[in-house]
Amino acid sequence: MSWTGVPRLGELVRDALAGARAQLAATLTLVLVLATVCFAVLVTTGQSAANEARVIEQIDSAGTRLVALSDDAGDSGILPTAPAVLGGLSDASWALGLGAAVDVTNPNLPAGRAAARDLVGDLPPELTLTQGRAPRLGEAIVGARVAGTLNLVPALGRVEPIGESHREPTPVVGVFTASGPLAHLEDTVLVATDPASLESLRYVYVMATDVAVVDRLEDVLRTSTPALEPGRLTVETPSGAIALRDVVAGRLGAASRQLMAVVMGVGAVIIAVTMLSATIARRRDLGRRRALGATRSALVATLLLQAAVGAVVGILLGTAAGLVTLSATTGSLPTWRFTAGSAGLALLLTLATSAPIATHAAFRDPLRILRVP
């Protein structure tokens, strides 16, 4: 019977697994090294990445994405339809319009007073109702800080503009807290108002979908905001916060990358030494395989597969241990992308480090290896 002289892939994989078992010391060393690398990357760089994400999130919560349009002099004439138009932009998550402030009081207990503004648009996620419900048109909600001032705690009641007692008081149906860039609204009474009943708005807040599109959104707002005098509008972007965000991301990111490079570098050296020792120990075995008809590429593939077996086991163990440790000690975990990325990088590192060593082993002169003095 004649044979092809081409090994079957399944048999090669099986042979590599057998080789990994046969060279147990080298395989266990690879398992240990890769487990240590992955563990170290996760508990150091992974933690840094998680911290960076947290800091960025905090900076973002301070309003890096919020663009504020204001009619400071009251002569720009922001049309009440602006929130609906701007909220529909692809770069905008939501838009909210506020009218001019008027002083209001609680007609039942008129000692306190607060500023009230017409609200055009839906309540954004930054405003959270703590009591009552969302207002319908003609109804009001009050900020948590101003609720006490107007003696509306704990029950809800009504407010009316000061000096306009002839007007029907506005029913208050809820209390809200405000966070992030809209925190200042907790001192305000917001009255849900039909845009059609208003002449103009004093402020429009637009939340960008991402920090990266803030500049683009700003340009669009400057030119496309429905207003009588768009050129007189003041557009404010959180440029300082964005710059801070970039600095934090850059510095923390650079520190993380350096740390990871050091850990991976040390790992690569140990992997190289382990693979070199393993291939030297197998010199005669590899020479024998060449004599039996193994091509150089088959030898390289077998050695790389063998290294990958130990590496994958080590990566799984190290990653699991790192995640458990991080969860137990800090309560925060890096993103799955970071975790998968570091695991993939570790496997790539193993293969890239092992490839030249395996190739060198496959190119050794079989005559010098096999002949017995």
Next chain:
Amino acid sequence: MNHAATGATTRTSVIGARELTFAYRSGATRVIDGLTLDLPTGAVTTLTGPSGSGKSTLLYLLALMIRPTRGEVMWDGRAASGLPDAARSRLRAAQVGFIFQDALLDPARTVLANVCDSGLFAGMPRHAAESRARELLDRFGVEHRADHRPGEISGGQAQRVAVCRALLTDPRVVFADEPTGNLDADSAEVVWGALADHAARGRTVVLATHDRELAARSDLEVRLRGDGGADLRDGAPR
């Protein structure tokens, strides 16, 4: 120039050499110098000569494991030593069996797995390789050692296992480098018998040896002189 044509002119030949020359380094002494010969099929050819005369080098040249400095190794009448490494390896995997002086078994694997090793690179299905391996182990009296490790068997048994490995794919050519060098007389006789039987089935067997008795029993003896040249002794009864 050293033309040492085989006297076995009536026999066909799988392997030959044309003006074969080999030096370990450019300008160094030529271990093999202008050798031309044909190795007959259905015969045992021995490569003999003093230490350092190039027996193993010629064996590895003919087995296409190393490339000549000059000249050609012929397989089936075609120049083969210039083929790419992968093609020479495939040819070796499919058509060659190899026996080394010290058996060279993988100590971490069982005797059975060691025998099946040559089937791996030949592309032999595992079940076929195992079945054939057991058959050969039985034939050479070491089947009961199939699940043992090489460290648990004697040197003679190890070399029988190596013979089984070489014969697993029923190769057209078997190369053996001092296959009886470390063996007692009985084991050496078993190995010789296996090689002679294989040749008798129309295969080519080439062995490098110091053993004068084996050389005398071979069909063709290529005596390497040590100066790069060789003399032939042909037609001895096996």
